[in-house]
Amino acid sequence: MYDERLSAPRSWWLLPVLAGLSLALIMLRFGPVPAVVGLVAGVVLGAAALSGYGSARLRVVQGSLVAGDARIPVDALGEAWPLDRAETLAWRTAKADPRAFMLLRSYVPTALRVEVSDPEDPTPYLYLSTRSPERLAAALEAARAEQPRG
Missing domain, CATH: 4.10.860 (DNA Excision Repair, Uvrb; Chain A)
Structure with missing residues (x-):
């Protein structure tokens, strides 16, 4: 959680x-x-x-990532990369893809970039401003591990 x-x-x-x-x-x-x-x-x-x-929330609950108003099942997500300050700035400006989902808060200095692995989804990745990118990445990995295989 x-x-x-x-x-x-x-x-x-x-x-x-x-x-x-x-x-x-x-x-x-x-x-x-x-x-x-x-x-x-x-x-x-x-x-x-x-x-x-300032009421935007990031949550990992019941096998889903909830980012603001978006709810994405963790099995539709790929690898997560914690971004430091420099990479955070780069991914919100020069490296940004206009198709990406961005929950961006300029006052948060770090972020997490999560690949979208669902072939039906045109969104290449999620950019999530977060004060704890490593903890969020670990929570996503734990939620993915809890998903039933089938």
């Missing part, structure tokens, strides 16, 4: 406050009450957007 939430860094939580202040300054020309409403609305909407962006 593996479970990781790709939550945004703490420093990013300053962004909703700045959005609220910006909206408050814009609304200030209409009076102090609209400015306060703008402040509250900007902070709440910014926090909701950031929370939604």
Whole structure:
């Protein structure tokens, strides 16, 4: 079993406050009450957007890899390669294949690249931002080993 939430860094939580202040300054020309409403609305909407962006999860459960909204059986996956910082950057830019499934979070410095072995699937590989690429690769291998052969 593996479970990781790709939550945004703490420093990013300053962004909703700045959005609220910006909206408050814009609304200030209409009076102090609209400015306060703008402040509250900007902070709440910014926090909701950031929370939604940081709610992506990676899980290995019941013989499947769950990456964000995607659910892929582990028997449809091939070899997994943990990527260091340099390789992570290369695979999200110059080496990237537009057909690949990418669960990308720029604030996560490492990733895992997993080959897709299903011949019916046009996706060549999965690129998964993860803070623990070795642990995720091990969880996928363990889940694959638990699958009944047949």
